[in-house]
Amino acid sequence: MSQKVTPFMQSLKSLPADYRFDGSPVSDRLENSSGASVRLTNSNVPRKGGLRNGVSRTDTAAGDSEDSPYSGHGVFVEEQSLTDDVDSGAATMPLPQSDERRWSDTSAYARKKILQSWIQLPNGNWELGKILSTSGEESVISLPEGKVIKVISETLVPANPDILDGVDDLMQLSYLNEPSVLYNLNYRYNQDMIYTKAGPVLVAVNPFKEVPLYGNRYIEAYRKKSNESPHVYAIADTAIREMIRDEVNQSIIISGESGAGKTETAKIAMQYLAALGGGSGIEYEILKTNPILEAFGNAKTLRNDNSSRFGKLIEIHFSESGKISGAQIQTFLLEKSRVVQCAEGERSYHIFYQLCAGASPALREKLNLTSAHEYKYLGQSNCYSINGVDDAERFHTVKEALDIVHVSKEDQESVFAMLAAVLWLGNVSFTVIDNENHVEPVADESLSTVAKLIGCNINELTLTLSKRNMRVRNDTIVQKLTLPQAIDARDALAKSIYSCLFDWLVEQINKSLAVGKRRTGRSISILDIYGFESFDKNSFEQFCINYANERLQQHFNRHLFKLEQEEYIQDGIDWTRVDFEDNQNCLSLFEKKPLGLLSLLDEESTFPNGTDLTLANKLKQHLQSNSCFRGDKGKLFTVVHYAGEVTYETTGFLEKNRDLLHSDSIQLLSSCSCLLPQAFASSMLIQSEKPVVGPLYKAGGADSQRLSVATKFKSQLFQLMQRLGNTTPHFIRCIKPNNIQSPGVYEQGLVLQQLRCCGVLEVVRISRSGFPTRMSHQKFSRRYGFLLVENIADRDPLSVSVAILHQFNILPEMYQVGYTKLFFRTGQIGVLEDTRNRTLHGILRVQSSFRGYQARCLLKELKRGISILQSCITLLSQVITLVLHLNLIVMEIL
Ligand SMILES: Nc1ncnc2c1ncn2[C@@H]1O[C@H](COP(=O)(O)OP(=O)(O)OP(=O)(O)O)[C@@H](O)[C@H]1O
Incomplete structure (x- = not known):
């Protein structure tokens, strides 16, 4: 196999000429805890002066140290001769102690003058150097291109011996540190080995190209266990086997940042499950839900051309004989705001462009459909197409998929009518009607088309978009709307129609995939959920997403400790249970009542005079004493998450949390002659009539009381955690190697940041502490x-x-x-x-x-x-x- 190590990494390590990473199942293996195998490859490769007698010392529990667990700095330097290392080193070797520095397994390393070590250059990159000498606190290092530099010995980070190049489990690295992990993943990535185990977790680095790792041949190999290299198929296979063997439901939890490959990974897992559990035909239906959900729930963003703007849990049910008997999909927090606004260079949901490009002439006429360029909601971001994507062709794929999941032609037409109504709503403009700047929609083609498509009276639509009925005590007063208020009312209606349509579709899919009497109670759930996000500006969406990630992280920690310790006990070794410090403190900051982030947000959302600034002040007033919270100036506050600090700006928090559709708009929908708007209205009314476990909102008017978005999300998360809690989880962490969505580009800094955020190194560290x-x-x-x-x-x-x-x-x-x-x-x-x-x-x-x-x-x-x-x-x-x-x-x- 040719070595395609990038120039940078090439400078890091010279690979032995005769080294070939052995991806074949016949390589020298060690069984590890999860039954997955770990390879010690190429043991006959001559070793450079890398790993010698360093005996590692690691912490005993998560979170014991205040330092970043991923910091490569902090190497202790001691003088000791090489020959002494085995004996005296062993005789004095301290046991792991919780107060030791993380990565303290590096300590024995720097003292050996002949060895190689990672050196961090001023640009942040790591270079492999040879330690020529160490005196006092300084070491003299020779770099690959012949340069000799002096560095502080403590900053040296040990490199692994060449025998460990490209190991398929990071646990096998004798020296676990950032540059070694980065190098290992890069080494594998350059050879299209995009999957690596990090102890019990599968790390998947997005190849941004087709890699020859999938299809029937591979499925067969994993089924027969003739290929045991890390793979999504291997994870799915283990899940099926454990479900059957232990009679316990399984879950595959996929996380990672936008564009990291979660959705693709979920599809690959589904493909394997469908291949192994197929036969009844339902598996075909399940696979066909992907184009539908992607069309309605995905959009082009700056980070990903096919970004899922919602979280998804798909529960696949199996019969006694291990065959798929049905499925159920649950979705989380669709990004509604994208329907009415999106940033330059991004797109709204794919389905809008697909409809405009692919609708038949008859459908176009029926919906009074025109080109995507004519719709203001689609025009504002100045981006209508995606490289290499044919929207018209995709539209036909979606229609076919809708047929397969039994959405009738009539219902499909209603769905398209709702989409066209949303697009035309965006074109509704307003005109000032009095000298108090009150407005009314212009009675043009847009307004009449909306009324026709949803089946309502045009006058009622005009009223809904220009006036608001307010109930004050027992009286109803009519308030005329100003231009910003009218635009808000119009956009709120468009967002609600779209999000109700999305929910309705998911409901139809679920009806079609329902298990019914065939239910056995055994299932494998695949969770494809947004990963931890930290941008320059973080808003309500990041707030909810990161809260969800805190919950998942807790699940992750608890499970991994349990799994690890169970193996020790099973094999009868003398093991004192390790307690771990989880992220409960941060979760309490979010969830505590009445003084937690969510409660205070909800409380402020109920005040008609509440603003984003009053919210920020309230948070600072009540939460300052919590160590995970820091109030910053103005509308800013910072939360110390498990993955790092994130500063949020409260702008838009209240509006997004209230997510109000005024009662007049709900009434308008319920008065429509078309069935879908009626269904949307009743589902909104049902929601507002549900026994309320969270706060009520009255700010918008008489009947617009409903659960806040944060409260609803929290309760969804609780249900999710309960469901996952009853399963054996399998974790996949997806990593995006570059921001330009290109194959072969591996940006160290970006990868490192994700490894830190999703806690991969932390897990390996935890696992290695045993x-x-x-x-x-x-x-x-x-x-x-x-x-x-x-x-x-x-x-x-x-x-x-x-x-x-x-x-x-x-x-x-x-x-x-x-x-x-x-x-x-x-x-x-x-x-x-x-x-x-x-x-x-x-x-x-x-x-x-x-x-x-x-x-x-x-x-x-x-x-x-x-x-x-x-x-x-x-x-x-x-x-x-x-x-x-x-x-x-x-x-x-x-
Ligand atoms: N295993 C893979 N093989 C080939 N290409 C892949 C693979 N995984 C991801 N990709 C590429 O990366 C793109 C982004 O992947 P994907 O949409 O799955 O990311 P995501 O993590 O779900 O992002 P988001 O959170 O924005 O939805 C895909 O459209 C595809 O081009």
Whole structure:
């Protein structure tokens, strides 16, 4: 396989010429906890002076240290000779202590002068250098291009030996630090190995191109377990097997930032489940929900041409025999505001452009449809098309998919009519009707088309968009609207029609996929939810998204600790349960009543005079004492999330949280002759009549009481967590390697920021704080048995393993002997591996010396033989000459 390491990374590490990453299932494997295999590849590759006897020291629990867990700085420097390392190092090796620095497994490293180390350059990039000398607090480093620099020894970060290049599980890295993880992911990414395990988590780096990793051949290989490289298929396969074996529902939780590949990953997982659990035909329907949901819920953003603007949980149900029997989809927090406004270079929801491009002439006429350029809602961002996407063709795909999920032709037409109504609403303009600047919609084609499409009286539509009925005590007063108020009313109506349409479609899909009597209660849920977001400006959407991520992170932590510790207990090792500090403090900041972010937001939303500034002041007044909160100036406040600090600006918080549709608009919809607007009105009324667990909103008028968006989202999240809590989770973290959506571009800083945000390194660190390296007794005794001085011919693998541990004086604290496996602390296996390599190297040297000696002896013999031969020949020729001479004399005499 050709090495396509980017120039930067090439400068980081020179790859052995004969190294080939072995993606085949026959490579040297270690079984790890989750049954996934971890490979120690290419053990015969000559090692550079990388990993030697460094024994790692890691923390015992999450969150024990105040430092960033991902900081590459903080290497302790001690003087110690190389030969001392195994013995004295082992004899004095401290146990993991919670107050040690994170990544303290680096400490033993810098002291070895011959070793390589990562150096962070002023531009933030990492470079691999050779430590030439260390004196005092400084080290002299030689960089690959021959430059020699002096650095503070503490800033050096250890590099792993080449044997660990491209390992398919980050847990296998002897030195776990940012540059090593970045290098490893890049190494794999350059060879289209986009999946890597981070302990129990699958990391997927978006390739931004087609990679030859999918399809029937691969599905078959994962099904038969003949391919065990990390993959979404492997995760889906484990989920199916565990669901059947344990009779426990499973979940695949996919997260990552926008454009990282969550939706694609979810589809790949669904593809595998459909292939394995298919047969009844329902799997085809399930797969066809994707084009529908993407058309109605995805849009082009600056970060992703096909960005999902909602969260999604799809629960796939299975029969007793493991066949798919149905599915259910739940959606979260659709970004409604995109319907009426979107930023320059972005688009509204795909379906609008698809309809305009792909509708038949008859449909166009019916809906009075024109080109996308004619609609103001679509025109404001100046972007109508997406490179390489044919909207007309996509429209036909969506119609086909709607047929497949049993949305009737009639209903499809109603759906398209609602879309056209939204587009025409955006074109409704207003004219001033009095000297108090009150307005009325212009009675033009736009207004009449909206009225026709939703089936309402044009006068009623005019009234709804120009006046508001307010109930004051028992009286109703009519308030005329100014231009901004009228525009708000129009846009609120458009947003509500669209979001109700989206919900209605999901409902229809769910009816079509319903399990009914075939329900067995076994399911695999796939969660494709927005990842943690931190932009220059963070608003209400980021506030909700990051709150959701706090909840998911807690789920993640709890699960991972449980899983890890269960394995220790199962294998009977002596293990004291590790308590972990979770993000409960931050969650309380959001959820606490009455003085939490959500409660205070809701409270302020109920005040008619509440503004975004009064909200910000209220938060500062009540939450200042919480360590996860910081009030900043004006409308700014900061939350210390598990993934970092995010500063929010309260502008628009109240309006987005209230999300009011005035009662007049609801009434208008319920008076429509078309069925869909009626259905939308009744669902809105049902919502407002539901027993209210959150606050009521009266700011908009008489009947517009409903749950706030934040409260609804919170209750959805609670339900989600309950559902997930009853499943065995499998986590996939998607990573976006660049912001330009291009293949082959790997931006270190961007990747690092995501690894930090989604806590990947944290998980590996947590997992490694226990006994991250495991090896079966058989494998261990096979690999290291030859090092034993005593004869082991008749001994069983367990006693051979124990003998090896004793012979090398491995401290009892550094390992545990389980029933089936040996468990090692971080870096410990590196010590043995190093000894093994040195011994092999020694054996080779002895062999070559012996062969040299043999060759020299042979040469000497040959030389001696030749000289004997030469003297014989000389003697012979002399004899012949003499004889000839004598002959001549005799002849002369005769
Ligand atoms: N496994 C993959 N193979 C090939 N291309 C991929 C893969 N994963 C993602 N992509 C590419 O990246 C793009 C963005 O992926 P996707 O839409 O899944 O991101 P996302 O994380 O769901 O983003 P958002 O949160 O904005 O919805 C896809 O349209 C596709 O071009």
